[in-house]
Structure formats: C-alpha cells, structure tokens
Amino acid sequence: LANCTSDFEDINTDPNGISNESLTQMNNHIGGSFTPMFLNVFNVTPAWNFQLQQNLLGDVYSGYMTPPTPFAGNVNNMTYSLVDGWNGFPWSDAYGSVMPFALDIKNAVALGGDASGEKFVHLANIIRVTAMHRVSDIYGPIRYTKFDDFETTGEYDSQSEAYQAFFTELGTAIDELKAFEDDAQFAPFDMSSLGGDIAMWRKFANSLRLRLAMRVVKVDPALASAEGEKSLSSDAGFLEATDMYINTGFAHPLTVISGSWGDVRMGAEMESILEGFDDGRKEVYFNPAEDPALAGAYKGIRMGIEIEAKGQYGAHSSIGSVVDSETMQWMSAAEVYFLRAEAALRGWSNAGTAQEHYENGVRASFGQHGVSGVDAYLADNVSTPNDFVDALNATNDIAYPSDVTIAYNTSGTNEEQLEQIITQKWIAMFPDGQEAWSEFRRTGYPRIFPVVVNNSGGTIDTDVQIRRINFVENEVNTNGDNVAIAVGYLNGPDNGGTRLWWDIDGSNF
C-alpha cells in the first residue's frame, strides 16, 4: 500500500501556486521580485493598507492632511492615543514585501554565479534603503543588518547602526553600478520613471544619500557632512530633471481614501501656508471645500481636535488632482534641490549656493505640477502663512507662529534661511507625509500646530509633539527578547514621546 503514496507530493502541491523553479523563466526569480518591492515601499493596494502604513501616521503628523473621521470615538493616532492595530502596517509591509524579496534577489544572483547579476543586488539595496529608512524613521531601531541570516534575523540594529548600513549600501551601489550604465537588463523590470536607466538609478541613489546625510546632521555632523559631500562630489549627479515615481498600475490610494471614502482632508498647516503664500499649487494639491458655507475656499482641518461626527468636517477640502494618476512619488527633483540648498547653507563643499538651489527647487516643484507664476512667487517677500481659523469651532483657532516669507532672504539668520528651505521643501514634497514628518522632527519646520486633544496619557507632550511610534505588537508577541534589547537603544521608554537617534532637541546650527 505504501507504494501507492508515490504521488502524494503531487497531490500536496497547490496547483495554483508558483514554485521558485517556475519563476526562473524569463528571469522572474530576480526581476519579478522587484515588483512587490516597487509596490510596497509605499503600499499601493488595497487603499486601507496605505491608509495605515502612511496616511494615518506621517501624512497627519506632517500637517499635510487630517481625517474628518473620528475613528474609534476620536481616540486614535490623531489625538495621540496610538492605535497598535493600525501602526503595525509600516512594519509588516516592509518585512513581508520588501526585505524578503531583496534577500531573494541576492540569493538568486549568488546562485546564478553571473557577475553581471550583481547590478540587481545593488538596485535591490537602493530600494531596500528607500523603504527601510522610512521604517526606521517611524520606530527607530529596526531589523536590518542581521536580517538575511536565519540565526540572527530577529536581532535589531540601533538606528545609528541602520543608518550606517544605509550609507554603506548606497555608497557601494553608486560606485559599483557605474560599470553597468549601459546595461539594459533591468529595463523590463523597472516600474519607475527611471526606465531601467542605471545612470538614472545612480542619480537617485546619490540623491537619497544626501537625504539621509542631512537627516543625521544634528546627531552626527561629521558623518553627515562626510556622506553629504560624497554625494555632492559624486560623478553620479543628482535627480534634476526627472522626478522619481513608480508607475503602479493602481489608482493612488489617496484618491480612494480621500475621494471614495472621504476619510482624509486638507491639513490646517497646508491651508495656512498655501493660502498665506497664495501658492498656485493649492489647486493641484486640493479641491475647494464642498461645504457651501465655505464658499469654495481651500479649507483644512487641524489635527487632534474634538470631532464628533465625520459629517462635521467632511465637506472640507479633499485631496486634489496631484494623486489622480496611477503613480506613486518616491522622490522629487525639487526635494533634492532643497537638500542641496541646506548643504550649501551648512557650508558643505561642492554644495553651490543656497539661494540658487532654493529657487531651483521651487521652480522644479511648480514645473512638476504644471503651475505657472513661479517668478512672481519667488519674488514675494511679503506674504506669510495665515493664522488658522477653524470653520466650525473657534477653540481650534491658532496663530501661525512665524512670519516666514517666500523670497529667499540671504541676509536672514541660518535658522531663518533653514525655515524657508524646509517650508518650501515641505510644500514640494506633498503628499509624502512620512518624509515631511521626519524633516519636521529634525528641524522643527514648518511650524506644525500642536494637538488640541491629547489622549496619550502623558506619554506624548502636547508641545513637543509626537516623535516616533512604539514597537509593533507582533514583534513584541513573537520576538520579545530582541524588542527588549531594541528598547534599550532608545533614549527613553518605548512610546511616542521618545525622540529618535537623529532627533536632537535644540537649534539646528
């Protein structure tokens, strides 16, 4: 009878699955592994996943957007009651759909034994760093350098170790990929606007290195300028004419969250700044409020206020045409100019002049969104952000605590110039709230309004504002010992009030 069991292996193989052997056809074991990475650095579908990965975190804490919906009786992330059931998604998207695929690519290339496959490992590393620095900027310590080994995969790196690894991997990729600049093998798998052009990928990686270098400038100025100057002097160059975005094939999740669900609206800070600056990009970023009482104005909602029902603020400004295409922005050329402006302000070598980069940044952003009138805009040295007036409840009114202007003020203090740079970068990076939140935490700019309702039970100071997200439930449940070690890497308890490694209180200079 036992002989009859010879077909058991066939029977027990899911006919609807795809084996790894099968994936070697058309090199999908390598190329196909890029697809999930492209679609999960920012999750693109289903929309609720993106909502939890990004929209109810960075998009809100950056002042970009606020839900009109009082989720969970208005006791939620917005009012600083951190919802563990939501906040695990940035983690699970990364560890389910980015890290393992990068490892697969590495393993497949090693198995193939073809040296030309190395380019795929470097490209995968660039994407991996893009994804994982965002995760690290949410939680702090992450599982990174020891991830690829079964024995150590559960162990965390401190954020400083992780950033060091990011720099190493980006540096190696930028250097090694030079030899592949004419190699077209990546083209069929590249879902980005870079079109499989390795030279362009070097520019993206080099720009990303500058972003990360600037991130650590307060905690480790030497490391920051060393890495930043590598970027500034690299032959790879920067993203200048091309924005980096992914052609996802899916509607931008924000169109669903804002349009179909009505679950997110313009943030109060966006209203203050765009309206105060009379910034033409507001018409691309947002739709006029549908509430007839607001007479077609661009009207935002302050984060962390009392909301009883979705209907109250539901007819405020929804997200505009900026998210209408099936693309997802990873990095805009404008952002890179602003990074270079700050580098110049900080006196890094080969950085050029701050004003020139600043103005190029604004021009790039206007150009990206097809908005006219950039010259007049850049010349405006009068307009300042508006004070925020809540449409329904005066207790939420708040003055904008700065008179920052648009025209670059070369005679201003370093802080004043930095505020201009970061404020414009903040406008330009929309709708990437995660990156905007990180830069706010690093620099304090633009001026994000504190919450009105604080349900954190004292763990998050209203004025200091939220600095990170606590470690995720699943990790605590399955990897408790390592999480305990990771908590030790923090500067304080595992809650939202503890600053990350690169987040140093005090002035920027």
Add this chain to the structure above:
Amino acid sequence: QVRTITGVVSAQSDGIALPGVNVLIKGTAKGTQTDYDGNYSIEAVKGDVLEFSFMGMKTQLITVQDSNTVNAVLEDDALSLDEVIVTALGIKKEKKALTYSAQEVKGDALTTVKQTNPINSLSGKSSGVTITKSSSGAGGSSKVVLRGNSSTTNNDPLYVVDGVPMLNSGNGQNGDGGNGIFGSDAGNVDGGDALSLINPDDIESLTVLKGASASALYGSQGANGVILITTKSGKDGKLSVNFNSSLTIDNVTSLPELQSEYQSNSVGEAVAINGNVTDPKSWGAKTSGLSNDYAKDFFETGFTSIQSLSLMAGNEKAQTYMSYANTAVNGVVPNNRLIRNNFNVKETASFFDNKINVTASVNLSDQRIWNRPVNGLYSNPLTGLYLNPVGVDLDAYKNYEYLNTDTNMMDQYATSFDENIQQNPYWLTGKNQTKDIAQRVVANVSAKYQITDNFSVQSRASLDKSFFTYDNRVYGGTDLTLSPATGRYMLNKTENTQQYIDLIANYSTDITEDFTLSAVLGTSLTKYKIGDQISLDSGNGKGLTYPNVFTIANFAETNNLSQSVVNREVQSIFASANLGYKNLLFLDVTGRNDWSSTLVNTDSHSFFYPSFGLTGILSEMFELPEAVTFAKLRASYAIVGKDIPAYATIPLNSIPTGQTNFGKPTFGVIEGETLEPEKQNSFEIGTEWRFINNRLSFDLTYYNTKTTNQIFYITAEPNVHGYVQNIVNAGEIENSGVELTVAGKPIVNDNFTWESTLNFATNNNKVIEVHPSLQDGEAIITAPGVNGYGYSLIEGEDFGSIRGRSVVRNEDGLAVVADDGAGGFSIQDTGFETIAHAQPDFTLGWSNSFYFGNFQVNFLIDGKFGGDVVSVTEAVNDFYGVSQATADARNTNGGMIDVVDVNGNAQQMTAQDYYLKTGGRAGMLGEYVYDATNVSLRELSVGYNLMLENTVIDNVRFSLIANNLFFIYKDAPFDPNIASSTGMGLQGVDIYGQPSTRSIGLNINVNF
C-alpha cells in the same frame, strides 16, 4: 368494539411469571406493564397486535382474536437483550458490549419539530453536544462541537452516513473565512454546510460517538467525534407511504432595545438630495412622540414549509425506499427566500440465499437561497436599520433610490454612510441581490458477501460531490468602501468532491463456549478535492466598465480573479477485535494506520492510532438487587490524530488577488522544525444502569482528553521569508468532563405515560500550553486590528479567550478618566485583556413526552449555564445613541455619568461623551460582556394520532409544533445560541447577526 384483554406473561425457560413486561398495542403509544404476578390488562379491539417486550427476552407479537385472554410466553434471547447500535465504519454492535459512550437519537425525535438544518434538532437531545447556529437564517451552517473545543484548526465532528464518511465542507464559513469583524465587502457569507442539505425525514437514527475511542477506527477524520447517520431503507413485506407536511410561521425575537426618547440633531434640518442627513447619530434633544419601531417593521413574518413524501416497498429479496422533500422558506429579512428539493432513492437486494447483499443509493439535493442574511458591519442591512437616526422617518427611505442627474444613474438614497457601516437597509435587501445555489449528489454502492456464517466481506464505494454557486450583484450607489461607483459583480463557482472506497472483512466466531470473537480487517482510500473554486470578482478598484451590467466580459480589470483547490488523499488500513467472555466481559481493541498526502516533507509519512476498551456487565457478573435490571461498567483509552493542512509543507509563491505582483507564501514552518500530525489521547470511564425494567436508567461518563501537537498558525517569528505566520505543532489542550443521561418513565399506566430524559454535560477546557516562542503564552487567532474584538488562545485559560479593553474603574466602580488637554476627559482603559470565555460551564437538556390516549405532548427545555458573550451590536448602538441604554443614561443624573479623575476627584462626563469613548466597533468591549446563561423552551409539540381502520390510510397524526418558544432565562441582549460565524475566530460575539426566530406551526403526518 373495544374490549378488555387480560392475560399472564411468563418466561419460557422456567415458566415463572414476569413482572414489568411492556405490553403495547403496536403502532400506537398505548400500552401497559405486567404487575408483580405477570398479569396485565389492556383495552383493545380485534385485530390489534399486542407487543410484549422485556429485557433479555425476545419480543413477541400476538394479534387479538376473539378471546379476551391473551397469554404470552417469552423466550430467553441473549442476543435480543442487546439493542444493536451502529458504530464506526457501519459495524453493528451490541450496545451492551460497547466500551465507550454512544448515544442514539431516533429519527422521529429529529422530525417532530423540524428545522431546516436537521442537526439543529439535536440540541438538548444528547449530552455533550453543543450546537450553535449561525446567524444567517435558513440554510445556514451550524457549529457542532462534541465534548468541547480541542483543536485549533477544526472542531467539526465527522458525519458518517450509512458507514461512509460524508464531506461536510461548505462554501464559506466552514472554511477559513468568516473571522473578520467587518465582514467581507459583501458581508460575511455563510455558505451553508452539507448537513443542511439532508432531508430530516430520511434519517432512521443518529448516533453520537463522542469519545476518541468510539471514533478511533476513523483515524484522523474522527478525532473530533463522529455523528453516525443511518438512513431509512425499505423493509421486507411492507408497503407504506408516508406523507408529512409542516408549516411554521417564523418571527424574530431578541431584537436589541432601541430608544425613542432622544432624537437626532438631524431632525428638522435639510436632507441632502441623496437622503443624507447632517448628523447620523442620535444625541439630540429629548422629544416626545418619537417612534423607533422601524426594526420591528423591517422584519417580516417568515414561514417555513417542509413537505415530504416517502415510500417503502419490498419483499424478501429486494426493498426500495424513496423519498422526496421540498422545503420552502421565506425569511424574516425582506427578499430572503430558500427553496430546497431533496430526492433520495435506496435499493437493497439480496441474492443467492441472502449470501450477497447489495445496497445502492442516490441522494440528490438542490438548494437555492436568495439574499441570504449576512453578519458583520459591512453590507449588512441591520446596521443601517438599528442605527437609523431617531426621529428620521425610515419609511421615507423605503424608496431606496433616486435619480442622480450627474451620472444619470439610480443612486442610493440613505440617511448616512457613516463609518462605511451604515447604508439604507432597503437598498441592501431590495437592490443588491445575492443568490447562492448548492447542489449535491451522493451515490453509494455497497456489497456484502457472506462467505460462511461467520465470515463476510464487504465493500463500499461512494462519490460525494457538491456544487456551489454564489452570485452577488452590488449596484453602483452602494457605499464606495465596498463597491466602485460602477457596481461590483462577484461570481464564485465551487466544487467539492470526495471519493471513498473501502474493503472490510468481518469474522465472528465462538472460540469456546465462553469466548466469542468478532474481528474486522479493512482498508480504505479517500480522495478529496475540496473548495475547487473559480472566483470571479470585478473588485473594488476599477469595477465594471458599463455600470450595473453584471457579466464577466464587463470587468474593467482582472486583478481579482482567482482559483483555488485543496487536494488530499488518505490511505488507511484498520483492524478491530472484540473479545467476549461469557457475554459479560468484552475487550475491544482497534488500530488504524493512515497515510496522508499532507504529510509529504515531514518525518512521519503515516500515523497509527490504537484504542483499547473494556466493558463488564455487572448485572451478569454479580447478584444485584432485583430492582437493577442492567448494569455495566466500561473504560477505554484511545489515541487518535489528525493530519496537517494540505500544502503546508510545500509553501509556494502565489499571485494574490488584487495585486499584480507575485507574493511570497504567507506562512511556513519555523526554520529547523518539521510538522507532525496532531495527537489526541483520551481516556473515558463510564457506567450504565437500568432499574425496574427500564423505568429508570442512567448513563454516566467521565472523560479526559489531551490534545497535543496541535497545528497552530501563529504570528511568525522574525524570519527572512516574509512569512506572516508560522505553522507549528505545539500546545496542549485538555478537555475533561462528565456527561450524564438520566431517562425514566415516572408514570406509566393504562391511559397516561410520561417519559422523561435529562441530558447533562460539563466540560472543563484548558489551554495548557501554546508555543514556546509566543510571548505571554498567547496565540492570537483573530487580532483586534482596528477593532475592539480579539480572539486568542492563552496558556492557563479556557479555550478561546475573547480579548477586549475595559474601562478602568475605582473601588466604587466609577470610571477613571484623565484630562485630555482640551477640557475634556479621556477614559482610562485596561488595554487588551481577556474579557470573556464563551464556553458554557455545563449544559442541560430536558425532554419530556406525555402520552394519553391518542394524544402526545413533547417539550424540550434546553439550557446552557455559564460562559460569557460579547455584543459589538450593543457597543455600536450605544456609540450612535440609539440604544435604550443611552436613553436611560440621559434620563438619570441629569444626563451625566459620574467618573473620577486620576487624582481621585469626582468628575462628570455627559452620557454622549462617555458612550462615544467607550462604545463603537473599536470601543471598550469589556463593557459589553454578558452572561451567556440561558434556558429556553426549545421545542414543544402537541400531537394527536387518528387511527383509521379499514381504510387505505393507516393513521394520521396532527401536531402543533413550536420551536424557540421563549427564554425562561436570558441575560444577553441577543440569543447567545447563535454565533456570528461557525469559523474559529468569531466565537461568542454578536456583530449585527440576524436575530433568532420563534417558529410556531402545524405538522401533519399521514401513513398509508
């Protein structure tokens, strides 16, 4: 003319008069018993057949002739002492020789008060069986658990029909679905189970084999116990036709209490063109003259009609049984209908001097359900119904659509789409349409060759195939969270197939005068193809190209098409031996070895399951007081097990629905581990006593079951594969309990008989261990995610811990609050903790039958004691201010709730503020825990037998029947016997489930 017949009954062996002999007029309930001197007296007419029965004697039939004296001499019959009972593999055994607990329920006990799913009729009629109906109304599946949950993967018992295991995979909840609190986009759909497709009138008897010992011969399939169903066959020399018609009227009970004192702030404000009001909640002013009868008005009076016709005919050589049944149900939810047709034919024949017996049967069923009720928060009409803003006239929304001039389409007219859980209930029941079709064919052939008197060989083959179609048309205008503006079309086609064949040799002999042996050796092969599904869904992205045209060619994208199937094959050999000594001591040994395809890539390719049992008939072994008619003691020990889920050992990449990329396997084995079959060690000891010639009997069992090597899907430990879950063998779950059945006939006399049976069961269920890698000994089955409900297995706790947050209270019971920085308070919560265990402490069923003259009255009281349930419905109703509880709170203490701040100072919150912060789907469900204890008058019937002489009609029986008549005691705001889902992860919680129904009706049974 009625005469008084008298006589003496004596024993043939010694001629001594027999007291306590049952004397019954055959075919009626009319009977008496002999007195101490063996005398009896009974009213009868010429032609009546008197049936004399007595324990240990052959039953004798004597037809009344002209004489008024009828004496009977009963023969000893060792064999007839024993009721014969069908056991595992269809092997008939003497009941007295059984070494384990088996409880038989006769078919008529299931059909007196009929239910559309026959298994529901078992509730309260057998100890240790817990039946929970799903909340999806007629055609819904039921969760049946024998002796408590023991497994993390599947606790369904095995159903065996005429010796052949039945496929009970439904199309939906019984798989892995149905665990989400939201429900899927289309609502949680209950696909029904195969059992609900059986015609209850075809059931001759049903035997519940609860312990592992009883089912050890079924190996891996029988680990959760077995329910054996024997269907009716034609009988020799008998031609009879039976027609049965029952009609019941069904009404909802246990509706949530809704308030009609405080109106919504929307009242008096402008209504938008789409019907939307300004404030979907009901926290406005106190107003008189409000009504909230919309819920009562929404539900309709349903009816259930079951017509069945059966025909039996036969001679010595061949017998035929045929039946047809038609079930038609109009549900209590508008537009919910069910139509089911069952057709069954069974042919038995014997050849060559009865040496060869052949049975063949075909069973066909076809069930169509329109708009099957769903549960969960999404796409459920009951959310919009209960949450309707008080004071807003829902009648104005009965016309559920309006012409949207922008799109030139009919659009939904609704008060609100708040939280995406509210829609117009009439839109959901009137516009969106679902239809599910279940069709099933079971064909069986069995041949038995009696080679010699003590040796026979039997072979059975069966094909069990079911087809499910699920068609769901969601119109544009439905909430955009659930469907695109162009509409959404979902069409699933699923087939389940089971092929079974076995070969069994039976040998029985008297080894010596004292020793008897019966032995069985067999082999079987079963192939499964389950959930062979093609799922076509236009999805929630681009939807349909042309709005509301429901055909596959109109799909705007194909990212949501999928295929799935589960293949499995099990090959087995098994043997059993029953050794008897002097008919008073029996030893039972069984063994079975299974080779399962799912064990590929593990260390164990097969697994062996032994069982041992011993029974002693005390009443034969010892001289017992005369009052003791029968006494036995039994003990058994068994190891059974279960193979592992299909494909688990060969993880493959897949193309997930809704995605364009391939995905990694979502679960896998922990690095360095291998999977093993699940193992269950069980021990039971029991005793059975009958007194005063069966006037009183009891059956007591104690059992202890340890299930180890459980298959758990746990949150993955950190891994490099991207596994979300690990599949592991771990854990230990212990069940121990006592089952007691007491049956008696407290009153037996010429014109009145009372029979009563009490079933008691208690089960103590402990999770001893989960998996060492899990923190705090917690295995999460349903993570709370964005909601307030979680379900976990936690070491040291009962099986199935419902997790939720509770309000932190001070010693006076006041909620502790903290300043939220804006002049308000945030309520302190406990974090997620165990708030309830749904398992009852004990269950009690008490069934009674009274016979007087031609009348028969039956009632069944069914009680479950202990355990707690949670209501998400109440939490959400409170959040919206529609519950009576919120009106009561607003009526007391000036509408303020007394709370205390963290410094111990007295503070107050408005009821609105309080309920907004504690209620809702993500609220503090610890505040919504209710005692699950309930006692109900489950069944009541009053029947009258009309005996007709000399006509083609033998007798007619009329009965008034009622089901779920009322609760004698209930604490929960819903019927706790109804579960949101029969899946693993949604137990003991009500999420806008359909309320239970009370049925009252009439049954007519005619015998020709």
